[in-house]
Amino acid sequence: MIRVVLADDEAMIRAGIAAILGSDAGIEVVAQADDGRQAVDHVLSTRPDIAVLDIQMPVLDGLAAAEEIRRLRPQTGVVMLTTFGEDEYIEQALALGANGFLLKSGDPNELIAGIKAVADGAAFLSPKIAKRVIDHLPRKTSGARAKVANLTPKETEVLALLGSGLSNADIAVKLLIVEGTVKAHVSVIFDRLGVRNRVQAAIVAYEAGLVQSLA
Incomplete structure (x- = not known):
């Protein structure tokens, strides 16, 4: 069961999102919050798998809440949910270590x-966010290729699959290795690329020409 803390300051939207998530038997919304401070408190008290955070909330906005959650409870994945698609929010969320946007x-699906992916x-x-990342964020090809050059051939292969959106389990099946080995490769890849999470690693993979899409 995937345990989720949901935060959105608009009650109707929060209820709708909770209903969508609750329609899947594998997801449970364990707490709801109407501001970022409550969201952080709920994450610390309930220890969920995922925190779904609206960008614009009172007291503590979604970006600030994400930063606190990544610092205080890094085991909890952070998914940013918003009506806005401005590049500034995308860049800030990715820099803070958000796992999804x-x-x-x-589509509710x-x-x-x-x-589930996170x-x-x-x-x-x-897909719309991925396209904005690809189309509008600078593609630092030379820098990314220099970083990727520090990886072994197997690590480069893992990075390419990670950048294509595959989970550790999917990568293990694809490469015919155990999932624990994939996790070890991913940890080394993060360290050598100087990134904090899979989204940032995926961007490097794209910039280096290992994948064509982040969707």
């Missing part, structure tokens, strides 16, 4: 898929 206007250890960007 979804639009409220997206996309929300469920994103939660819970499974993968990164998830909604």
Whole structure:
């Protein structure tokens, strides 16, 4: 069961998202919050697998809440949920270590898929967000290739699959190795690339030309 803390300051939207998540037998919303401070408190008290955070909330906004959660409870994956698609929010969320970024206007199935992907250890960007990342964030090809050059051939292969959105389990099946070995490779990849999570690693994979899409 994937345990989720949900935070959104609009009660109707929060109820709708909770209903969508609750429609899947494998997801349980264990706490709801209407501001970022409550969200952080709920994460610390309930220790969920995922925190779903709206960007704009009172007391503590979603970005600040994400930063605190990543610092105080790094085991909890962070998925940002917003009606906004501005590059500044995308960049800030990725820099803070968010594991996923979804639009409220997206398909409900996309929300469920994103939660499951992040819970499974993968990164998830909604297709619209992925396109904005690809189209608008600077593609630092030379720098990314220099970073990737420090990886072994197997680590490069793992990074390419990670960048394509595969979970550790999927990568293990693809490469015919055990999942524990994939986790070890991913840990080394993060260290050598100087990144904090799978989304940031996926961006490096894209910039280096290992994958064509982050969706």
